[in-house]
Amino acid sequence: MEQNKIPQATAKRLPLYYRFLNNLNQQGKKRVSSKELSEAVKVDSATIRRDFSYFGALGKKGYGYNVEYLLGFFRSTLDHHEITEVALVGAGNLGTAFLKYSFMKNNNIRITKAFDADSNKVGTDIDGVPVYHIDELNEKLEGTRVAILTVPASEADVITEKLVNEGVNGILNFTPARITVPNHVRVHHIDLAVELQSLVYFLKHYPLDKE
Amino acid sequence: MEQNKIPQATAKRLPLYYRFLNNLNQQGKKRVSSKELSEAVKVDSATIRRDFSYFGALGKKGYGYNVEYLLGFFRSTLDHHEITEVALVGAGNLGTAFLKYSFMKNNNIRITKAFDADSNKVGTDIDGVPVYHIDELNEKLEGTRVAILTVPASEADVITEKLVNEGVNGILNFTPARITVPNHVRVHHIDLAVELQSLVYFLKHYPLDKE
Numbered sequence: 001m002e003q004n005k006i007p008q009a010t011a012k013r014l015p016l017y018y019r020f021l022n023n024l025n026q027q028g029k030k031r032v033s034s035k036e037l038s039e040a041v042k043v044d045s046a047t048i049r050r051d052f053s054y055f056g057a058l059g060k061k062g063y064g065y066n067v068e069y070l071l072g073f074f075r076s077t078l079d080h081h082e083i084t085e086v087a088l089v090g091a092g093n094l095g096t097a098f099l100k101y102s103f104m105k106n107n108n109i110r111i112t113k114a115f116d117a118d119s120n121k122v123g124t125d126i127d128g129v130p131v132y133h134i135d136e137l138n139e140k141l142e143g144t145r146v147a148i149l150t151v152p153a154s155e156a157d158v159i160t161e162k163l164v165n166e167g168v169n170g171i172l173n174f175t176p177a178r179i180t181v182p183n184h185v186r187v188h189h190i191d192l193a194v195e196l197q198s199l200v201y202f203l204k205h206y207p208l209d210k211e
Numbered sequence: 212m213e214q215n216k217i218p219q220a221t222a223k224r225l226p227l228y229y230r231f232l233n234n235l236n237q238q239g240k241k242r243v244s245s246k247e248l249s250e251a252v253k254v255d256s257a258t259i260r261r262d263f264s265y266f267g268a269l270g271k272k273g274y275g276y277n278v279e280y281l282l283g284f285f286r287s288t289l290d291h292h293e294i295t296e297v298a299l300v301g302a303g304n305l306g307t308a309f310l311k312y313s314f315m316k317n318n319n320i321r322i323t324k325a326f327d328a329d330s331n332k333v334g335t336d337i338d339g340v341p342v343y344h345i346d347e348l349n350e351k352l353e354g355t356r357v358a359i360l361t362v363p364a365s366e367a368d369v370i371t372e373k374l375v376n377e378g379v380n381g382i383l384n385f386t387p388a389r390i391t392v393p394n395h396v397r398v399h400h401i402d403l404a405v406e407l408q409s410l411v412y413f414l415k416h417y418p419l420d421k422e
Binding site: 006008011012014015016019020039041042084086092093094096097098100101109145146148169170172176178180183184185186187188189190191192193194195196197198199200202203205206207208209 | 217219222226230250251295303305309311312320359380389395398400401403405407409410414416418
């Protein structure tokens with residue numbers, strides 16, 4: 001597949017580029033320079049030019065990039081015509097924040113169901129998403145392959161095993177636990193405490209210059 | 212400074228290594244192999260060996276690494292004797308999740324104050340952290356240099372400007388907004404929607420093998 005030739009580092013930046021170009025398009029902008037893009041998405045312009053060359057988009061000096069061309073390319077690459085359903089597992093504070101996160105509503109990914117063990121939440125819906133009991137995973141997942149994991153760390157491994165058994169092959173893990181999965185399951189791990197620790201470490205050891 | 216020689220990619224993994232080794236130490240383990248480490252933190256063992264060589268830790272074949280030596284090194288490198296105070300700005304669902312996130316309590320970073328515009332929250336505390344009104348930033352920040360930004364996206368730029376004016380030089384940005392800051396301010400950006408989009412994109416375009 002042609003798209004497999006895009007390096008993973010470039011692939012990670014696609015959603016950022018896509019969102020910014022979409023905003024520009026909605027404002028009626030026809031073209032954008034790599035400098036403008038660079039300032040908006042905080043990626044240096046040499047990297048942007050290299051990334052875009054993989055997409056066959058060659059900016060012209062003094063003109064920049066054609067916004068519609070890029071958008072068309074990104075839409076097909078990111079499969080924006082195809083909706084991906086996602087299950088949210090753990091509807092505590094963090095899970096609820098996800099369900100209410102409005103940007104989710106403007107893209108091709110939908111959180112369509114949530115699971116929790118709290119009987120006060122089961123049977124309700126949060127921002128239009130129904131909450132089922134965690135014991136109903138096997139009935140209610142119905143082919144959903146992607147899950148956001150926002151359960152307590154102590155539950156992470158047990159729940160992960162259940163999700164994998166039900167056919168989930170992608171997990172966005174927001175618990176502090178490093179979960180164990182079979183090789184075919186992709187886990188992206190975002191640990192709030194580690195992110196904060198990294199920021200503090202970088203502040204101390206890689207101070208930025210005042211201009 | 213000697214520590215500046217550690218590559219940034221290695222530096223980003225330090226908090227992960229630190230946490231895992233701390234757990235091992237508490238369990239009374241004296242040594243660990245790079246294979247065990249690799250499985251626990253999900254980093255390949257060649258990378259671990261290269262990382263550790265920067266710390267002057269050379270594993271011995273059939274013995275592995277000395278847990279106490281590594282921990283001592285990490286403690287001094289991550290400045291675990293020094294507490295960093297952090298302000299949380301925006302005590303909605305996501306902000307509250309941060310305040311209740313228990314791992315925070317076991318390291319050298321403390322969220323010591325929160326800010327919100329909601330008069331129902333101002334004057335209360337959440338898990339022991341007092342909530343002040345957002346208009347009190349100038350009085351209550353009191354030299355805090357690091358902030359977690361969990362306000363609505365529409366408020367992100369205005370609040371960021373206030374934070375920077377009050378001397379904040381590190382921001383963990385959890386809003387979808389790409390905020391603009393002076394050069395000396397470090398921003399780490401975690402966008403929940405982008406993280407989810409990346410996971411879905413990788414699942415489609417870089418499927419993992421079933422062994």
